[in-house]
Amino acid sequence: GDETARQYIANMRDGAVAGFKYFAMGEAQEILVKLEGTAHGKMVVSEKSDFSVINAEIPVENDGGARREFSGKLEMESGKKALYFKYCGDGKVNFMSFELK
Numbered sequence: 001g002d003e004t005a006r007q008y009i010a011n012m013r014d015g016a017v018a019g020f021k022y023f024a025m026g027e028a029q030e031i032l033v034k035l036e037g038t039a040h041g042k043m044v045v046s047e048k049s050d051f052s053v054i055n056a057e058i059p060v061e062n063d064g065g066a067r068r069e070f071s072g073k074l075e076m077e078s079g080k081k082a083l084y085f086k087y088c089g090d091g092k093v094n095f096m097s098f099e100l101k
Contacts, residue, residue: 009095012087014041018095019049021082028100031056031074033085035096036067041089043070047081060089067096074100 009018033043045056058072087093 006096008097011037011092012095013092014087014089017049017084017086019082019084020098022080023083023100025076025078025081025100027078028074028076030071030101031058032069032071032099032101033058033095034067034069034098035060035062035093036065037091037093038062038065039087039089039091039093041087041091043072043093044086044088045072045074046084046086047076049082049084051084051086060087060093062091062093071101 039060039062041060043058055076056072056074058070060070062068
């Protein structure tokens, strides 16, 4: 009911995966994630749920816990694709959003 509430994925720890389906991938060359929390690691992005293909690796270093943006190069062919995000590292993150550029 609260129209001002923001939805996000809370407390992603090492090995946690979030998946989103489906996107018409075109010319995106960069992917940006907005995260908050204290974390040291990386967000791995794949079009495959088993991560047999790695399309991006985004370094994540956040000591203060504030919401920050992190980005990385995206290598993905065009077409209808799912996007899976896996956090690998220490600490935990709240996954707020992502953007294709």
